[in-house]
Amino acid sequence: MLTRLFSETGLIPEVQKFATWSDDCGDDMSDKDDRDEKSLQDAQTEGSLSESKEDQDLGGDEDEEEEEEEGTEETEGERPKKRGPKKRKMTKARMERSKVRRQKANARERNRMHDLNSALDNLRKVVPCYSKTQKLSKIETLRLAKNYIWALSEILRSGKRPDLVSYVQTLCKGLSQPTTNLVAGCLQLNSRNFLTEQGQEAGRYHGPNSSFAMHPYTYPCSRLSGSQCQSSTMANSHPLRSHGYCATYESLYGNASPEYNSSEYDAPLSPPLCINGNFSLKQDSSPDHDKNYHYSMHYSSLPSSRPSGHSLLFGSSGMRGGVHSENLLPYDMHVHHDRAPMYEELNAFFHN
DNA sequence: TAGGCCATCTGGTCCT
């Protein structure tokens, strides 16, 4: 509104200065009220150029209905008449309404951003690297989620599983170096190896429960020391988190599940995935694929021994109040409810 | 101290 007002009067560059000026107070609402008051008063003096102070005072509290009248003092002498709807006089009542409206809009915007952040928090908890103490940034969370989806869809599409190096490479595409290190650390892979020895099968470790090539040592996790490194504590709570998920799956299904032939996984995805192929997943043709491992099953088939996954993954701590759709039925809840039937459904799905 | 990240405010636009 003010921008339009100023643009009409050729004062558009002043808008931001005006906004800046009116914003240089604290963040609390009382200060905000003052700012709004000042802004609106400023709008009065700056915006309603033709409006005399006497008129405003005259307009006062009592004239709710006289908002339509104006133009009697367009002072045609100084500037030409403008087209478009005439500006309404900023009476005190209008100012009050405008202020209330602005406050309500601010509150809505805050809630909206809180909802968005809650959704991002939930997303952080389901991407392969989660730390309560060192959160991924928003942009990194989105990038990692995209890579994660891509990696999973590639696995689904091919029915093969990559080695850990390829998997981490895929996850870390386009991520910043700190995030790359974090993800690699969460996956217990020394990031230097897959960054500098791409394509090499460096440091493979085939532990008894390791489906991925693993390094025999643990990433120092310097920035996620101790309990901060959620990947270790959540190893059993996430499908693709470190080797915990491997043990999880294989302890549940074993390697010798004759029903799971990789050829059965070649069916088109349902629903079809719509992915921008910015990168390609390195295909590993190692004989390990014969284990017929299906990553997507992990999340859906979390073992019943999973320790208090609800509080870990979708605790209410991250929520700032209010009921969001994610809170009402978080993904984790879908996973845990009717777990056994879920197995059967998935088995049936992959057997058909 | 610069740069990154974030929360918040704000005005504009679109839709109901």
Place this chain on the structure above:
DNA sequence: AGGACCAGATGGCCTA
């Protein structure tokens, strides 16, 4: 008219 969504601006906080 009011709400949702968006983008720009701004200031605070933190870290290298």
